[in-house]
Amino acid sequence: xxxxxxxxxxxxxxxxxxxxxxxxxxxxxxxxxxxxxxxxxxxxxxxxxxxxxxxxxxxxxxxxxxxxxxxxxxxxxxxxxxxxxxxxxxxxxxxxxxxxxxxxxxxxxxxxxxxxxxxxxxxxxxxxxxxxxxxxxxxxxxxxxxxxxxxxxxxxxxxxxxxxxxxxxxxxxxxxxxxxxxxxxxxxxxxxxxxxxxxxxxxxxxxxxxxxxxxxxxxxxxxxxxxxxxxxxxxx
Numbered sequence: 353x354x355x356x357x358x359x360x361x362x363x364x365x366x367x368x369x370x371x372x373x374x375x376x377x378x379x380x381x382x383x384x385x386x387x388x389x390x391x392x393x394x395x396x397x398x399x400x401x402x403x404x405x406x407x408x409x410x411x412x413x414x415x416x417x418x419x420x421x422x423x424x425x426x427x428x429x430x431x432x433x434x435x436x437x438x439x440x441x442x443x444x445x446x447x448x449x450x451x452x453x454x455x456x457x458x459x460x461x462x463x464x465x466x467x468x469x470x471x472x473x474x475x476x477x478x479x480x481x482x483x484x485x486x487x488x489x490x491x492x493x494x495x496x497x498x499x500x501x502x503x504x505x506x507x508x509x510x511x512x513x514x515x516x517x518x519x520x521x522x523x524x525x526x527x528x529x530x531x532x533x534x535x536x537x538x539x540x541x542x543x544x545x546x547x548x549x550x551x552x553x554x555x556x557x558x559x560x561x562x563x564x565x566x567x568x569x570x571x572x573x574x575x576x577x578x579x580x581x582x583x584x585x586x587x588x
Contacts, residue, residue: 360412361462381566386416407497411437
């Protein structure tokens with residue numbers, strides 16, 4: 353939990369050893385995802401009234417989307433993640449301990465936006481492949497979700513097209529880290545980017561593609577560098 357709270361609510365420069373520059377100018381990943389989606393909406397003149405953060409984890413992207421969108425729904429399969437996101441939504445802050453070395457930790461605090469922004473977000477637990485009736489959304493973010501669901505083809509072909517309204521925007525990010533823990537091997541996408549393009553193209557048009565790097569901190573001297581493939585799509 354602490355690793356995810358740090359990933360969402362602390363800036364990379366505050367996680368690195370003092371005086372060390374952040375490689376590649378990496379920014380906070382959940383905030384960067386929201387910024388990318390909102391920027392494209394502004395460029396395309398998409399009026400974002402409703403946004404869905406599918407696989408929202410502990411909620412940073414949901415809060416960032418709510419700075420510009422009146423209604424945001426954040427959904428994650430993890431009850432613990434949603435409980436943390438709800439605490440942040442109600443209190444605005446959440447204290448936790450960040451691992452330093454071995455058993456050593458230090459106290460830190462996650463901070464959410466002001467109350468008027470937090471009130472625009474509703475968090476709930478849910479399975480991305482078995483969602484309740486939610487209606488359609490102008491903006492949908494699915495950050496690093498694709499390789500964490502049981503059936504990625506179902507997500508791309510049947511779930512996402514139903515959730516995004518015509519002329520709405522989808523931001524999909526994934527490092528394509530396929531694992532039997534989450535997805536049966538027979539359902540892994542082979543050569544992931546061309547495969548997802550084929551599966552999404554009946555319903556969406558690809559607008560842009562870029563690498564979106566991020567850092568996960570294990571402790572103060574160990575980090576994992578990952579390059580998510582970020583693709584932005586326009587619903588037909």
